[in-house]
Amino acid sequence: DIQMTQSPSSLSASVGDRVTITCRASQSIVIYLNWYQQKPGKAPQLLIYGATNLHSGVPSRFSGSGYGTDFTLTISSLRPEDVATYYCQQTYITPPTFGQGAKLEIK
């Protein structure tokens, strides 16, 4: 199975900050990388698919980049409602696998 490693596992930032979360795959996954946001007690929600494509309805302050093994999720200006855990997922090879999550808090 492809291992997905996110860093950091937790982070704290101030409102308005630029926030970056990285995800590394154990082998190339080309662009088959998706990002999800999960708020406490809720189901995950798709943010980014195919490494760089913003899902419908997702605010433009979210963006994704990367190719191959290294990927990044960026929040350009952090808002209080962005407090959540963020997961990356590879869908290049079955089984699709998730990163361990990155918990984002507000300072």
Added chain:
Amino acid sequence: QVQLVQSGAEVRKPGASVKVSCKTSGYTFTSYYLHWVRQAPGQGLEWMGWINPNNGATNYTQKFQGRVSMTRDTSISTAFMELSSLKSDDTAVYYCARRDSFGSGSLDFWGQGPLVTVSS
């Protein structure tokens, strides 16, 4: 609008089985694969498998082979996931999620996920 509405929370004893439903609406049920993902309390997301609602084909991750069964009833646009021989570490929230139509394999809509508790 697309909706996936799942059945409610369940409590089972070790060794028993549980069947979770996922009723869909707002799109053509047979046109999108449905995946099942679980999340143990305080833990990350774990993929279990998928079903193709069009023909009933399934693909399960090796960890659950022989214990899981994913089925569907096209007449009511509903998918089901049954997990047998339950153990305490099967305690988790079980989500159904629709695979996208973009070709990326992402899961674009999710059910609310019932908690299944396995306890003696």
